[in-house]
Amino acid sequence: MIANILFVLLLIAGVGLFTKKIRSVIRNIKLGQDIDLSDRPMERLQTMIRVALGQSKMGSRPVAAFFHVILYVGFIIINIEVIEIIIDGVFGTHRVLSFLGSFYNFLIGSFEYLAFLVLIACFVFLSRRNIIKLKRFHMKEMTKWPKSDANIILFVEIFLMSAFLIMNACDFQLQLLQSEHYFKGEIVGAFPISSHLISFLPNDVATLEFIERFCWWFHIIGILAFLNYVPYSKHFHIMLAFPNTYYSKLTPKGQFSNMDSVTNEVKLMLDPSAVPPPADAPPARFGAKDVQDLTWKQLMDSYSCTECGRCTSACPANLTGKLLSPRKIMMDTRDRLEEVGKNIDQHGADFKDEKSLLGSYITEEELWACTSCNACTEACPVNIDPLSIIIDMRRYLVMEQSTAPAELQGMFSKIENNGAPWQFPASDRMNWTKDEN
Amino acid sequence: MEKLVVPTMADMMAKGEKPEVLFWVGCAGSFDDRAKKVTKAVAKILQHTGVSFAVLGTEESCTGDPAKRAGHEFLFQMQAMSNVMVLNGYEVTKIVTACPHCFNTIKNEYPALGGNYEVVHHSQLLQQLIDNGRLKVEGGSFKGKKITFHDPCYLGRANGEYEAPRSVIQKLDIYFTEMKRSRANGLCCGAGGAQMFKEPENGNKDINIERAEEALALNPEIIAVGCPFCMTMLSDGVKNFNKEHDVEVKDIAEMIAEAIDIK
Numbered sequence: 001m002i003a004n005i006l007f008v009l010l011l012i013a014g015v016g017l018f019t020k021k022i023r024s025v026i027r028n029i030k031l032g033q034d035i036d037l038s039d040r041p042m043e044r045l046q047t048m049i050r051v052a053l054g055q056s057k058m059g060s061r062p063v064a065a066f067f068h069v070i071l072y073v074g075f076i077i078i079n080i081e082v083i084e085i086i087i088d089g090v091f092g093t094h095r096v097l098s099f100l101g102s103f104y105n106f107l108i109g110s111f112e113y114l115a116f117l118v119l120i121a122c123f124v125f126l127s128r129r130n131i132i133k134l135k136r137f138h139m140k141e142m143t144k145w146p147k148s149d150a151n152i153i154l155f156v157e158i159f160l161m162s163a164f165l166i167m168n169a170c171d172f173q174l175q176l177l178q179s180e181h182y183f184k185g186e187i188v189g190a191f192p193i194s195s196h197l198i199s200f201l202p203n204d205v206a207t208l209e210f211i212e213r214f215c216w217w218f219h220i221i222g223i224l225a226f227l228n229y230v231p232y233s234k235h236f237h238i239m240l241a242f243p244n245t246y247y248s249k250l251t252p253k254g255q256f257s258n259m260d261s262v263t264n265e266v267k268l269m270l271d272p273s274a275v276p277p278p279a280d281a282p283p284a285r286f287g288a289k290d291v292q293d294l295t296w297k298q299l300m301d302s303y304s305c306t307e308c309g310r311c312t313s314a315c316p317a318n319l320t321g322k323l324l325s326p327r328k329i330m331m332d333t334r335d336r337l338e339e340v341g342k343n344i345d346q347h348g349a350d351f352k353d354e355k356s357l358l359g360s361y362i363t364e365e366e367l368w369a370c371t372s373c374n375a376c377t378e379a380c381p382v383n384i385d386p387l388s389i390i391i392d393m394r395r396y397l398v399m400e401q402s403t404a405p406a407e408l409q410g411m412f413s414k415i416e417n418n419g420a421p422w423q424f425p426a427s428d429r430m431n432w433t434k435d436e437n
Numbered sequence: 438m439e440k441l442v443v444p445t446m447a448d449m450m451a452k453g454e455k456p457e458v459l460f461w462v463g464c465a466g467s468f469d470d471r472a473k474k475v476t477k478a479v480a481k482i483l484q485h486t487g488v489s490f491a492v493l494g495t496e497e498s499c500t501g502d503p504a505k506r507a508g509h510e511f512l513f514q515m516q517a518m519s520n521v522m523v524l525n526g527y528e529v530t531k532i533v534t535a536c537p538h539c540f541n542t543i544k545n546e547y548p549a550l551g552g553n554y555e556v557v558h559h560s561q562l563l564q565q566l567i568d569n570g571r572l573k574v575e576g577g578s579f580k581g582k583k584i585t586f587h588d589p590c591y592l593g594r595a596n597g598e599y600e601a602p603r604s605v606i607q608k609l610d611i612y613f614t615e616m617k618r619s620r621a622n623g624l625c626c627g628a629g630g631a632q633m634f635k636e637p638e639n640g641n642k643d644i645n646i647e648r649a650e651e652a653l654a655l656n657p658e659i660i661a662v663g664c665p666f667c668m669t670m671l672s673d674g675v676k677n678f679n680k681e682h683d684v685e686v687k688d689i690a691e692m693i694a695e696a697i698d699i700k
Contacts, residue, residue, distance in 0.1 A: 210502070254595025255545035259510045263550065266514040287508065316625040321641030369638040370632030373590040374507045378621050394508025407635035408507050415512060419498030420464040421634055426495045427463070432445045432473040433480075
């Protein structure tokens, strides 16, 4: 009875804390500028099914894709087992779903195979990060917390899967020994993997029961802890990949957003009869200096990033040693957004600190290294768009600060003066027709 | 070869005519000596295939692409809106350009500012002309030559067009070879996003060197391009390896014009 109450309390605490964090993430995302992405719902749904559920963009790196699918399928399917664990925990039953008979055995057997494959995948991923040391996991932004985060997740998965398998092994052994709470006249469950562990287990019923219970509690507490870890981690992508791909950019990659605030001003300049905005309208800030200047979708992008680095490893600027890393742009955006969120929690909504995303996190040098080639957006398995953030910050630098590199200032004035980014008069535009050859 | 005649929209309008297509030459195509040769090749192909075309001539102005990519939305929209006024004034419906940056900007970013046209890159027009039989090409001097194609970002990833340029040059019976980073994974030449107009940030290599190195590793006779900026960047890259006498950097339009002997 005490165990049941303890379980229910843990469950409430775990889910409650998780809900609280999710609300703060949603609040943070809503700090962004409004953008209407309610168009083309069917196309969005298809994109989500293809890219998030179907992982269509993972395949460009087959090894990672293969083991990632194992983790992904394993994670989703093994979690069906959590339903049983919760019922058992609340009502003090044991293997309550075993009345399903052979289908139950099929489920448990499948979970065991998957758990084993997940273990292998975790070891492969750990070795890619820590032994083979793939370059994209060892770049400047991948030290300290981002580095530990990735390893913590893999170790937690290993512990959870091991607990699951050891629990089953003990259970199987207890059933073989016909222990009263476990054996119900016939063996329930199938143990294709854990049955191999039996020879390592003691034969004493009390110890077996202790190990089985320990693993059961470890597994469910581990899952609740993991649930609460996820929103703080790069692992958040397991949830946000879905909404984030749903709200993917559906226009051609080359089409940059049109700034309506600028359109209004340009129309006023070109057409004197245009109606000016009301004089008391707040002056719009052009471009992005801080996270609140970005759209909610760009902020959701930052929470969806799992720091895999496919963007950065495809970025021509980064490949040639420049400071720019699209992954860092996303990580900085998230870090700054979390910071702004904490400030609001602690000091109220109007609190302003001395920092900003541009300046305190992202430098101008990074922004000016971008060739806008879209390699990063193409590479991202969950359709994150670092390029739009880079461009919005360039807009702030150019239109609010006038701090573009001198050559670009020169290019601007040439376009203004003679309608070309080079110093040639429009009257020379037909010269090519006169040239010999 | 008959003499090249390039009418302007103003000429056409004065005669009460309207061309099938407006040839948007672009700033590089108008002023850059190397790109001017590509412009001429495109015009010659258009004339040769009997496509009625005209240019804006002195009325053409920068699309605003480099300003927009550099963050100067204000200057971009000034350029865009005044170009839209000119284009709409001539009731332009179809535009062809040999510059993927102009192509992308007019096709994708002008509609929000009142400019709605059918915009094609010259590789797409060439493919259309070949497909409907108006342009007949044979390998000629290109037959069997080892050639690779460098995807322009603003044609490829930006607008999803990978096939047209490949399909056009493969009509030349060439030995086509693909770089490892091609199509959606193509590596930028380093000029996009207004980089063309500034020195690169500090790094350990220039992007065009990285790309030229990759192309040269295939030992091609020609590196085919479809963008005036890529042309500049890759030509410089090839020169950097002192290979400019062995490897040519050519636009696909130049190759077609040469193959049908209208050069």
